[in-house]
Amino acid sequence: MxxxxxxxxxxxxxxxxxxxxxxxxxxxxxxxxxxxxxxxxxxxxxxxxxxxxxxxxxxxxxxxxxxxxxxxxxxRAVVFQDHALLPWLNVAENVGFALKLKGLKANLIEQKVAEILETVGLSHVAESNIWELSGGMKQRVGIARALVSHxxxxxxxxxxxxxxxxxxxxxxxxxxxxxxxxxxxxxxxxxxxxxxxxxxxxxxxxxxxxxxxxxxxxxxxxxxxxxxxxxxxxxxxxxxxxxxxxxxxxxxxxxxxxxxxxx
Missing domain, CATH: 3.40.50.300 (P-loop containing nucleotide triphosphate hydrolases)
Incomplete structure (x- = not known):
């Protein structure tokens, strides 16, 4: 540790x-x-x-x-107070955005994002738009985005x-x-x-x-x-x-x- x-x-x-x-x-x-x-x-x-x-x-x-x-x-990953999500991307795309910037292959990004969304209990809204989520769910997306980096x-x-x-x-x-x-x-x-x-x-x-x-x-x-x-x-x-x-x-x-x- x-x-x-x-x-x-x-x-x-x-x-x-x-x-x-x-x-x-x-x-x-x-x-x-x-x-x-x-x-x-x-x-x-x-x-x-x-x-x-x-x-x-x-x-x-x-x-x-x-x-x-x-x-x-x-x-070191940071979750901000205002969650700082990208409104033009859906939930899964927000969580996988940093992985995409790193150049990971699409199938690997999809796998990693699916695992993290399962961890934070958001698999059912993977394709949802950010503006459709409650405040608590938006914060979960922010935390998922931090967790996906391991x-x-x-x-x-x-x-x-x-x-x-x-x-x-x-x-x-x-x-x-x-x-x-x-x-x-x-x-x-x-x-x-x-x-x-x-x-x-x-x-x-x-x-x-x-x-x-x-x-x-x-x-x-x-x-x-x-x-x-x-x-x-x-x-x-x-x-x-x-x-x-x-x-x-x-x-x-x-x-x-x-x-x-x-x-």
Missing amino acids: STLSAENLNLTFANQDIPVLQNLNLNIEESTLTVILGESGCGKTTLLNILAGFQKPSSGLVKIDDEILTEPDAR APFIFLDEPFAALDAFTRESMQEFVLNLWIKEQKGFFLITHDIEEALLLSNQLVLMTARPGKIVETLNLDFAERYRQGEAIRSIKSDPKFIQLREDLFERLRDQKVQRVEELA
Whole structure:
């Protein structure tokens, strides 16, 4: 199993005095769930962009095992909040688009796409147009497009923020089932505390100005789901509720402190 790591990452944008990220270190193990939680502006998406290879840090390294990474590659796939699907292509064509760009033969693309659509439960809409799908199904297509590359690390940037509560919980269950089946390393950004608790083995708390990691929590809620416990049972556990409230208070205090600093 591989490890994706950030070592002493720093980033300061031009014409800004305060760093966006400062002395940030993080290890993401393949087959684990890592969630970044923090107030808006703490650098969560910037960190994801650096880990994915889209943004270069001012200093520091991104590595997979002992290999230094300097640009995007097929080992890291990203699912964006707005799913970024191509509306002129149907579901199967969207999922297979990157494989087509790589020059794979049509029959191999068809085989790989069929396998992934089966994995994410979308075989029945393979020929459907994107605009015919619900929000949750569009996100599944986005995740299928990431999975088809067989990347060991999947990044999700607020992927369920626009979904209603029932669809969102359905997608949370979907991600947990994928994690159990695929054994990939998932890296998720969210503002939703319940989602962060449920979908993480490693919950990373960040603070802003500058963005840095203040604490890492090792949690067992996802593992309890793997062992057969229902999501509603997990979310109603007093331990889960207490931790949710504690995190809410901490994030609220962060927000109040930042407002006072800017006043």
